[in-house]
Amino acid sequence: MPGPIQSIQRAAEVLKLLAHGGAHQLSVGEISRALDLPKPTVHGILRTLHEVGFVEQPVEGGKYRLGAALFQIGTSYLDGNELRAKALNWSDSLAMRAREAVRIGVLHGKHVLVVHHVFRPDNSRQTLDTGALLPWHATALGKALVAFGEWPDGELRRFTRHTLDEAGLRLALDQALVRDWAYDLHELVEGEASVAAPIRDGRGAVVGAIGVSGPVERLCEAPDQPPRLELVSYVREAARSISRELGGLSW
Amino acid sequence: MSYIAAIDQGTTSSRCIVFDQSGGIVSVAQREHRQIFPKPGWVEHDASEIWTNVQSVVRDALAHASLSYTDIAAFGITNQRETTVVWDKATGEPVHNAIVWQDTRTDALIKSLGDQNRFRERSGLPLATYFSGPKLRWLLDNVSGLRERAERGEVLFGTMDTWLIWNLTGRHVTDVTNASRTMLMNLETLDWDPELVSAMDVPRSMLPEIRSSSEVYGNYEGVPVASALGDQQAALFGQTCFEAGEGKCTYGTGAFLLINTGDKPVQSANGLLTTVGYKIGDEPAAYALEGAVAVTGALVQWFRDKVGLISSAAEIETLARTVDDNGGAYFVPAFSGLFAPHWRSDARGVIAGLTGYISRGHLARAVLEASAWQTREVVDAMNADSGVDLTTLRVDGGMTANNLLMQFLSDVLDVPVVRPIVAETTCLGAAYAAGLAVGYWSSTDELKANWHKAAEWEPSMEPAARDKGYRKWKKAVERTVGWMDEDDD
Numbered sequence: 001m002p003g004p005i006q007s008i009q010r011a012a013e014v015l016k017l018l019a020h021g022g023a024h025q026l027s028v029g030e031i032s033r034a035l036d037l038p039k040p041t042v043h044g045i046l047r048t049l050h051e052v053g054f055v056e057q058p059v060e061g062g063k064y065r066l067g068a069a070l071f072q073i074g075t076s077y078l079d080g081n082e083l084r085a086k087a088l089n090w091s092d093s094l095a096m097r098a099r100e101a102v103r104i105g106v107l108h109g110k111h112v113l114v115v116h117h118v119f120r121p122d123n124s125r126q127t128l129d130t131g132a133l134l135p136w137h138a139t140a141l142g143k144a145l146v147a148f149g150e151w152p153d154g155e156l157r158r159f160t161r162h163t164l165d166e167a168g169l170r171l172a173l174d175q176a177l178v179r180d181w182a183y184d185l186h187e188l189v190e191g192e193a194s195v196a197a198p199i200r201d202g203r204g205a206v207v208g209a210i211g212v213s214g215p216v217e218r219l220c221e222a223p224d225q226p227p228r229l230e231l232v233s234y235v236r237e238a239a240r241s242i243s244r245e246l247g248g249l250s251w
Numbered sequence: 252m253s254y255i256a257a258i259d260q261g262t263t264s265s266r267c268i269v270f271d272q273s274g275g276i277v278s279v280a281q282r283e284h285r286q287i288f289p290k291p292g293w294v295e296h297d298a299s300e301i302w303t304n305v306q307s308v309v310r311d312a313l314a315h316a317s318l319s320y321t322d323i324a325a326f327g328i329t330n331q332r333e334t335t336v337v338w339d340k341a342t343g344e345p346v347h348n349a350i351v352w353q354d355t356r357t358d359a360l361i362k363s364l365g366d367q368n369r370f371r372e373r374s375g376l377p378l379a380t381y382f383s384g385p386k387l388r389w390l391l392d393n394v395s396g397l398r399e400r401a402e403r404g405e406v407l408f409g410t411m412d413t414w415l416i417w418n419l420t421g422r423h424v425t426d427v428t429n430a431s432r433t434m435l436m437n438l439e440t441l442d443w444d445p446e447l448v449s450a451m452d453v454p455r456s457m458l459p460e461i462r463s464s465s466e467v468y469g470n471y472e473g474v475p476v477a478s479a480l481g482d483q484q485a486a487l488f489g490q491t492c493f494e495a496g497e498g499k500c501t502y503g504t505g506a507f508l509l510i511n512t513g514d515k516p517v518q519s520a521n522g523l524l525t526t527v528g529y530k531i532g533d534e535p536a537a538y539a540l541e542g543a544v545a546v547t548g549a550l551v552q553w554f555r556d557k558v559g560l561i562s563s564a565a566e567i568e569t570l571a572r573t574v575d576d577n578g579g580a581y582f583v584p585a586f587s588g589l590f591a592p593h594w595r596s597d598a599r600g601v602i603a604g605l606t607g608y609i610s611r612g613h614l615a616r617a618v619l620e621a622s623a624w625q626t627r628e629v630v631d632a633m634n635a636d637s638g639v640d641l642t643t644l645r646v647d648g649g650m651t652a653n654n655l656l657m658q659f660l661s662d663v664l665d666v667p668v669v670r671p672i673v674a675e676t677t678c679l680g681a682a683y684a685a686g687l688a689v690g691y692w693s694s695t696d697e698l699k700a701n702w703h704k705a706a707e708w709e710p711s712m713e714p715a716a717r718d719k720g721y722r723k724w725k726k727a728v729e730r731t732v733g734w735m736d737e738d739d740d
Binding site for chain 2: 081131
């Protein structure tokens with residue numbers, strides 16, 4: 001069995017040192033002194049870590065801190081059952097206010113895994129679809145998740161004539177990234193629409209999305225218009241409340 | 252636009268939830284308090300810590316939604332039941348930690364009081380360590396000088412509703428639902444029963460005035476404090492079970508199945524409690540039959556905190572789903588004896604059916620299944636007492652977020668299990684009762700229109716598997732009883 005790889009060990013030491021510093025940033029010289037390593041070695045390690053996004057240098061030529069990509073790796077796994085438990089109150093409230101069915105999803109390959117489902121509050125017969133998989137590219141939940149994550153591999157199946165192609169999706173994702181919410185209009189099922197917003201954990205990483213879905217007649221002003229802004233605000237408020245819950249005390 | 256704020260003083264935490272007129276949640280704040288375990292079987296809370304936490308969560312809940320006291324139409328109170336506190340009338344200082352409902356220190360006292368059914372007809376309750384009266388008696392017997400001070404009128408008794416209302420408004424009152432859990436109230440007169448009070452040997456003067464569940468008791472920060480309901484009765488109210496025959500089961504620390512029996516108390520022949528469901532102002536009281544299970548969610552917490560196989564309560568589902576069944580293991584969590592329908596204080600917990608095959612996933616399954624089987628036992632008792640079989644189970648409480656448990660519950664009961672759209676029915680019930688008292692909501696019909704189904708689980712278990720599982724469960728229960736001996740503390 002080959003021995004440990006020295007450069008990986010050293011990179012790990014650098015990351016641990018930066019993690020200990022918390023919000024405090026460190027210079028090449030400080031790291032070099034703390035780890036007793038030559039400056040050029042430290043510089044090389046930092047440059048590589050910077051390329052993969054594990055460290056950041058807020059000011060060109062300045063000090064270093066841990067990078068966003070590291071947090072993505074550390075927090076991308078949130079137990080779906082945990083998410084449901086924390087989201088229970090807020091998804092109920094959203095269903096009440098929007099008068100529509102609510103789903104919470106997490107990315108699962110090229111699908112959205114439904115981890116929670118609240119019935120539309122009209123006491124009609126509905127079936128619980130917790131555990132179901134939805135195509136990411138034809139749902140608001142999927143777009144809200146992918147806009148803040150990695151583009152999943154795989155074919156973009158057309159479900160209706162409105163299902164977006166790659167170019168259309170890229171535009172939609174850019175828009176979702178800026179607005180912090182996403183929608184779908186006839187893209188999975190003709191006549192249906194959905195709107196969703198990302199849920200973040202305490203460190204700001206997107207760990208899920210919450211959204212409502214229903215017929216375009218109820219969700220939109222007109223069949224070719226995006227969902228009403230009032231609905232959007234309810235969805236975003238629910239997403240924010242759940243995010244606060246995730247960042248707060250663990251019980 | 253105004254709101255109703257519900258204060259839920261629970262066993263492990265105090266919460267404040269602000270509701271809007273549709274019954275939707277606007278804001279939540281929560282603080283846990285210390286669980287004090289001085290000896291095996293003893294459980295205490297610091298009532299002063301709880302009062303501090305309640306003030307904090309009220310402030311936090313308003314702040315989260317940028318509200319001030321003028322935005323609140325009324326406060327409602329719901330609370331852990333039976334937990335007993337005595338405090339100095341002049342200083343407001345508790346004379347001892349509050350004795351929590353799970354506490355079994357009154358075991359010997361209960362035995363000395365005689366036959367289990369001695370007070371059943373008057374109070375609706377079997378003699379058990381669970382209720383407040385014996386806890387109060389224990390304090391009077393064991394806190395130095397307390398009985399003398401009580402007789403001089405220097406100290407006051409209350410359950411947590413009374414403690415909070417005293418601190419919020421300065422009045423010494425309790426509501427009929429909390430009073431019905433003391434074993435000191437007469438179910439017919441809804442007042443302290445002279446015979447029960449004298450049998451328990453507690454001074455009448457330290458008991459609070461018994462009021463309805465829905466009326467203005469006083470004001471706090473200019474806002475009417477307008478309801479008090481024991482937590483389970485509040486959940487019954489929040490599920491809008493206003494008609495005889497309607498009921499619900501709430502899953503929290505324990506599980507509590509309550510069925511509204513209308514304006515007459517119904518005596519149980521099958522180990523259920525007769526209790527007051529609620530009383531709205533001057534209207535007649537609604538009574539309920541209750542099946543109380545001591546340990547459900549508490550078992551998951553124990554599995555998390557004392558065994559450490561999971562790091563959060565929700566993870567139990569993840570762990571349980573790593574296996575397809577319980578592997579033959581059954582967990583009977585008789586940590587403080589068995590409540591309904593057995594009422595055996597000499598029982599202690601067992602894990603039965605252990606073999607080398609059992610993994611932690613199987614144990615997680617057994618932990619969850621325990622909640623379902625215990626519910627099955629009280630549902631059977633309820634069906635026998637009422638002569639009518641339950642056709643749907645309305646559920647609420649935090650554990651309803653657990654899909655595996657809800658599906659298994661439907662499987663072992665063989666009826667659909669339905670969760671309403673506000674799972675926080677305990678708080679909602681306190682809010683509803685307070686809102687009715689101040690005219691925020693006009694009638695119980697208006698509240699019923701707010702009830703909507705949020706999820707439904709359908710039974711899908713083979714009858715043979717259900718029967719076998721129940722048989723094994725009953726055998727496991729048999730193995731818990733008679734564990735405690737005379738020389739055990």
